[in-house]
Amino acid sequence: TSVHIPANSLVYDDGSDVVGEISVSLQDYLNMGELIVHNVSAMMSSDRMLSSEGVLFVSFAQGNEVLSVKPESLVTIRVPEPNASVDAILYDDGGEPIVFDWQVSGDTMSLKSWDFYWDGKDWIDSGYEFYITGSGWYNIALELNPDVSFNQPICVSLPRELFDGINSDVFLILDEYDTVVPLEMNSEKMLFCASFSNLPQDSDATIVSISSLGEGNYHFGMSHAIINMDNSELVVVPEPQTKEQILDFLGMF
Incomplete structure (x- = not known):
């Protein structure tokens, strides 16, 4: 560029x-x-x-x-x-x-x-x-102009005893469309959520979470799902990873 x-x-x-x-x-x-x-x-x-x-x-x-x-x-x-x-x-x-x-x-x-x-x-x-x-x-x-879309919030839960909107970021990746959206913490539901009016029905998705629980204490979570109206709440369980390992994972995208 x-x-x-x-x-x-x-x-x-x-x-x-x-x-x-x-x-x-x-x-x-x-x-x-x-x-x-x-x-x-x-x-x-x-x-x-x-x-x-x-x-x-x-x-x-x-x-x-x-x-x-x-x-x-x-x-x-x-x-x-x-x-x-x-x-x-x-x-x-x-x-x-x-x-x-x-x-x-x-x-x-x-x-x-x-x-x-x-x-x-x-x-x-x-x-x-x-x-x-x-x-x-x-x-x-x-x-995005998918053939079949729907309007519904997508929410992701992390284990609440460790992870929250301050120490964690969560992203929804639509694999077929090369798009990624950060999800925001809903403090009332204690979920990471986003709403869309053109969410592609039955699209392959990857949910990624990145957390920092202190100096050098990083966690990374990844889960796969098919996006439809039956899975408005998805679950990700982060695991301890080094910063270098997380960057290697993200290099896949």
């Missing part, structure tokens, strides 16, 4: 041109394991599930001051993806990155091919290209 910034494209809050060195931060999460490790809520727009092709965070700063992009400037993001889909939509955080209720972006995205020279050779790459108007989170995703 790359960022292309034309000269004199960034401004301070007062609209004046930036002078001097700047820092550019680019974080990309291009598979489900990375999304889980960094606990990025990448897969929901309102209550509808998304299948993400990649989530990115981009920021421009000078010292502690966040910089903006001039309205007429074209700061370009290129995300290589040989199997890029014409149906993918660009979402952004809607100005509320903590909430992560993804909104369809007003920025333009298209499929492109690029020629470049590297290591003494000419190369051609292809994927998604879009322009951004400032710092923030972006999500290249497709909305």
Whole structure:
């Protein structure tokens, strides 16, 4: 993934041109394991599930001051993806990155091919290209439109004597759709839950839990299920694992 910034494209809050060195931060999460490790809520727009092709965070700063992009400037993001889909939509955080209720972006995205020279050779790459108007989170995703879906909360229980919403994170992975959704702790039910309006009927799912019970005391749980209206509550029993073992497990996704 790359960022292309034309000269004199960034401004301070007062609209004046930036002078001097700047820092550019680019974080990309291009598979489900990375999304889980960094606990990025990448897969929901309102209550509808998304299948993400990649989530990115981009920021421009000078010292502690966040910089903006001039309205007429074209700061370009290129995300290589040989199997890029014409149906993918660009979402952004809607100005509320903590909430992560993804909104369809007003920025333009298209499929492109690029020629470049590297290591003494000419190369051609292809994927998604879009322009951004400032710092923030972006999500290249497709909305799930399963043939048969239903609207029902999915909840997961962990052994309550050890695990809660403070020391544990739980994720629902839909294996066939390459999508992962963090579940939130329902303190009233003491369950990790999420509600969806387009949950695919009879889809294969993997439920993953990651817990930290103290310095170096990690637990990892994984369970498989077929999602339907009969299993609104699923059970995961975490087992002690090292951080390295957990990262190896997540590498499968």
